Amino acid sequence: MAEQSGTWWIWRVFWILLFVTAFEVLLGILKVNESLPESFVHGTFLGLAWLTHVFIILTIIKAAYIVMEFMHLGHEVKGLKLTILLPCVILIPYLLFILLTEGVMMV
Amino acid sequence: MSENLSKDSIWNGGKRPFVSSYGKLMMWFFLISDALTFSGFLAAYGFMRFRNAEIWPVPEDVFTHFPFLQGEHPLLFVALMTFILIMSSVTMVLAVNAGNKNNKKGVVLWMALTIVGGITFLGSQAWEWGHFIHGDKGAIKLSSHEVVHVVDADHKLYSLYDLMNVDKYDGTDHQFLIEEVETAFNARPDLHIKRADRTIVPHQESEEFFENSQVVLGANLTHNEYGHQLFADFFYFITGFHGFHVFSGVVLLIIIFVNVLKGTYERRGHYEMVEKVGLYWHFVDLVWVFVFTFFYLV
Known part of the structure; x- marks a missing residue:
């Protein structure tokens, strides 16, 4: 593994995480104040509001930066990356799919 | 890593898998299990x-x-x-x-x-x-376990502490009887009831919400003023x-x-x-x- 030199990359990740979190909070506050377009907050896609999809994508971006940079996984060998990521990437969406599908009330 | 590896030493952990140390690998495996727990x-x-x-x-x-x-x-x-x-x-x-x-x-x-x-x-x-x-503001729990809130004319949540005219932060442990709250509520025709499904029930139709109900302040594992x-x-x-x-x-x-x-x-x-x-x-x-x-x- 080539060690990154200096600390600039740490602060780069910090600003990304800070910016994304601030953006999420801004969206959340706009949602409470009802300043967001109606179709964006209440319109749904695959059973979830569009806004929720945006929140989830932003969260996964943050998670990726924490795991790949802060936890250094992005700089490990391919085998280790796959060993860590595959169980999570397969099992968690599977569990979510089963539970959320069952959770929707069929009237 | 150029050490000669016999089969024995591989199975005894002689080779560093993934060019990572034993400790770091085990921490990663623990974190996978923990990640799955939290996702559960x-x-x-x-x-x-x-x-x-x-x-x-x-x-x-x-x-x-x-x-x-x-x-x-x-x-x-x-x-x-x-x-x-x-x-x-x-x-x-x-x-x-x-x-x-x-x-x-x-x-x-x-x-x-x-x-x-x-x-x-x-x-x-x-x-x-x-x-x-x-x-925060207190709520009323019906016998059906539905939690309803008192709201003002703008449908904003209205504090039961304000309704009962007490200072929430005066240091005492407040408890209200449902009858007291009902009396205070009846004297305020500008207040309405907001049901758990967020529908608003006008003041004059809200009598039933005080029968066999209880006042809930705060949240713990048996009651929750915020809702479900x-x-x-x-x-x-x-x-x-x-x-x-x-x-x-x-x-x-x-x-x-x-x-x-x-x-x-x-x-x-x-x-x-x-x-x-x-x-x-x-x-x-x-x-x-x-x-x-x-x-x-x-």
């Missing part, structure tokens, strides 16, 4: 929330307070907690970075700041829990489990910190232990990122 909890939360979507409390209406500030500031305090945890993750990377250069002073400085960040986060969570337990009981249960369980991780993280950090001060890793020639506790610490931050989204934002 959050998926269960999602399941119950989907099941009760119509009557689930709106998180932005629940977590609205900020220490020493008047009025409502939705999301602001959790945003601060998130910032504290991200910041402590940054100081942790800086500590690992200093460790890679065998810079003991740097490790000491950045680890100390990480510990301070962790303790600050725990303190914030204690405040958040305290506020959640004491409650499971919301409080999941809140305590998931943020509590995460908070326990933060607490254990702080304890581990302190142990490693003392070893750094004693020069244990300097003598060992490397600071890999700092890296391992760092992995755990970043994981705690990672979980919070998801808790923040699914508990507070969505």
Whole structure:
């Protein structure tokens, strides 16, 4: 593994995480104040509001930066990356799919 | 790595798999299992929330307070907690970075700041829990277990403390009888009832909500003024489990910190232990990122 030199990359990740979190909070506050377009907050896609999809994508971006940079996984060998990521990437969406599908009330 | 490897030494861990050390690998495997545990909890939360979507409390209406500030500031305090945890993750990377250069002073400085960040986060969570337990505006729980709120003419939640004309923060432990609240409510025709499914019942039709009902102030594992009981249960369980991780993280950090001060890793020639506790610490931050989204934002 080539060690990154200096600390600039740490602060780069910090600003990304800070910016994304601030953006999420801004969206959340706009949602409470009802300043967001109606179709964006209440319109749904695959059973979830569009806004929720945006929140989830932003969260996964943050998670990726924490795991790949802060936890250094992005700089490990391919085998280790796959060993860590595959169980999570397969099992968690599977569990979510089963539970959320069952959770929707069929009237 | 050019050592000759016999079959025996491979099966006895003689080769470094994935060019990583034993300790780091095992930490990663532990973190996978922990990640799956937390996803189980959050998926269960999602399941119950989907099941009760119509009557689930709106998180932005629940977590609205900020220490020493008047009025409502939705999301602001959790945003601060998130910032504290991200910041402590940054100081942790800086500590690992200093460790890679065998810079003991740097490790000491950045680890100390990480510990301070962790303790600050725990303190914030204690405040958040305290506020959640004491409650905000109070509610009425019907015999059907539905939780309804009193709202004003603009359909904004109206505090039962204001209705009963008492100062919520006068230091006494308030309890209201449902009959007292009913009398006070009847004297205020401008107030209405908001049901759990967010429909508004006008004042004159709200009599039935006081029969066989009880006043609930605050939230615990048996009643929850914010709405559905499971919301409080999941809140305590998931943020509590995460908070326990933060607490254990702080304890581990302190142990490693003392070893750094004693020069244990300097003598060992490397600071890999700092890296391992760092992995755990970043994981705690990672979980919070998801808790923040699914508990507070969505």
